[in-house]
Amino acid sequence: MKYIAGRTEFQLHNTVVTLGKFDGLHRGHQLLIKFIMEQKKVGFTAVMFSFMYHPGNLFSDKEINLIYTEEEKRYLLEQSDLDVLIAYPFTEKTASIEPEAFIKEVLVEKLDVKKVVVGADFCFGHNRKGNVDLLRIMSKVYGYELIVFDKLKINEQIIGSSYIRSLIAEGNIDEANDLLGMPFTIMGEVQHGRKIGRTLGFPTTNLIPPEQKSLPPNGVYVSKTKINGILYPGITNIGYNPTVGTTPERRVETFLFDFDADLYGYQIEVALYTQVREEVQFNSVKELKEQISRDIIYGREYIKRQE
Numbered sequence: 001m002k003y004i005a006g007r008t009e010f011q012l013h014n015t016v017v018t019l020g021k022f023d024g025l026h027r028g029h030q031l032l033i034k035f036i037m038e039q040k041k042v043g044f045t046a047v048m049f050s051f052m053y054h055p056g057n058l059f060s061d062k063e064i065n066l067i068y069t070e071e072e073k074r075y076l077l078e079q080s081d082l083d084v085l086i087a088y089p090f091t092e093k094t095a096s097i098e099p100e101a102f103i104k105e106v107l108v109e110k111l112d113v114k115k116v117v118v119g120a121d122f123c124f125g126h127n128r129k130g131n132v133d134l135l136r137i138m139s140k141v142y143g144y145e146l147i148v149f150d151k152l153k154i155n156e157q158i159i160g161s162s163y164i165r166s167l168i169a170e171g172n173i174d175e176a177n178d179l180l181g182m183p184f185t186i187m188g189e190v191q192h193g194r195k196i197g198r199t200l201g202f203p204t205t206n207l208i209p210p211e212q213k214s215l216p217p218n219g220v221y222v223s224k225t226k227i228n229g230i231l232y233p234g235i236t237n238i239g240y241n242p243t244v245g246t247t248p249e250r251r252v253e254t255f256l257f258d259f260d261a262d263l264y265g266y267q268i269e270v271a272l273y274t275q276v277r278e279e280v281q282f283n284s285v286k287e288l289k290e291q292i293s294r295d296i297i298y299g300r301e302y303i304k305r306q307e
Contacts, residue, residue, distance in 0.1 A: 001078050005070075005087040006052050008094065010110060012084060016044040017107065018117040019124065021051065023161040024067035025076055027181040028152040032117050035147065037081055044114060046083045049106075051090040065214040067165060067180075072187045099130025103138045115145045154179060171217045171275045183224070183271035186213065186252050190263045202292055204237075204253040205263050207270065215250065216272065218279035222299045225254055226269040232256045235292075235299040236270055239279040255292070257300060274302060 004010050016039040018032040025033075036046040052070065068076065070087060077085050088094065088106075097105075102125050107113045116135055124130040132148055139146045152159045159179045167176040168184060177183050188207040205225065209215060218239030224231045234256040241251070254270050276295050282288040 001080075001082050002084045003074060003087070004084065006089050008089065010086070012045060012047065012110065013112045014043065014045055015047045015084075015111045015113050016115040016117065017047045017049050017111055017113050019049045020119060020122060021161065022048065022073065024164050024180060025073065025182075026067075026159055026161065026164060026179055027154070028119065028149070028159045030181055031149055031152060032119065033080065033082070035117055035149075036115075039115065040081065040083070046081070047086065047111060048077065048082055048084070049086045049088065049111075052087040064212075065165060065169075066212050067161060067168065067184070067214050069187075069210060069213055072185070075187060096126050099125030099134055100138065101125075102130065103135070103142065107144070108142050113142075113144050115147060117147045117149070120148055120150050165214050168214050168216050171219065173216060173221065173272045174274050177273070183273060184216075185269050185271045186215070187267070187269045188252075190266050190268055192264060202255045202289075202296075203260070204255050205268060205270075207252040207254075207268070208249055209252060215252075216275065218250070220276040220279070220295050222273045222276060222302045223254055224271045224273070224303075225256055226271070227263065227266060231271075232259050233299065233303045234259075235276065235295050236272060237279065255296070257296070273306070 016036045018036050020029065020032070022029050033048065036044075036048070040046050050073075074085060074087075107116065116139070118132060118135065120132060122132060122135075132146070135146050157163070157179075164176050164179050167173075167179070173184055186207060186209055188209060191206045191208055215238055219237070221236045221238065222233075223236040224233050226232075234254050236252060236254040238252050239250060241253070252270060276298055277291075280291070282291065
């Protein structure tokens, strides 16, 4: 996959382009991605066009958390057959471009677009004045085909990134995973921790996610961790470890069942499946160890039921 990030100068040819924020790469997004992949069979170049940062972040005092960071999104899409991922810079200048100019200068001149694939509520350009109606009108001017997908629903619930972020924030990982169409995942490089887990008899891998990463509430979750392409079941604690001395930042610490190797510096993916319990400050280390043992039993049984 070719990755074009943070720049406005590029030239592609004979493309089918899907446009959107694509935060989460959820089931609705997957329909658009599947369509452009199918167009490769007839000679088109499959392109996903998104922005380097969440468009809401530039004009808001509040940072909008992302289901998947740019690095995570890139990694996930590299596992597909996508030809090109464009992470267009979102700046005052690019945000002010008029919708008609975006169609002409970016879609037509830079991407040589033949088919444009969007969701029914897609908006773009200065003040989000561009929409599906404008794309349809301009398709007659520039000769591209417009394909519009209605919003996907499950049990009458529209699948959208904002709703999925709220589910994650509530700790409702089960439903979030259902709408994502895959387990919610946290990726990163294993960091050196305080090695307290090892002294307790439960050594953990430690990730420190970036601030913009959406995370569920502090607590313990059943998880599977991908290491060198292999999935290892375990339990993951998200939080500050208050019983053994609060950490300065939220950490993602995973105890892997039946696994013992040095993973410092490895890139891993921790997929969450369900919440076991909230993070608790125990009265003693002994109480903590006893609870971790119960968490492990629950995690093993949960994984076994899913197999």
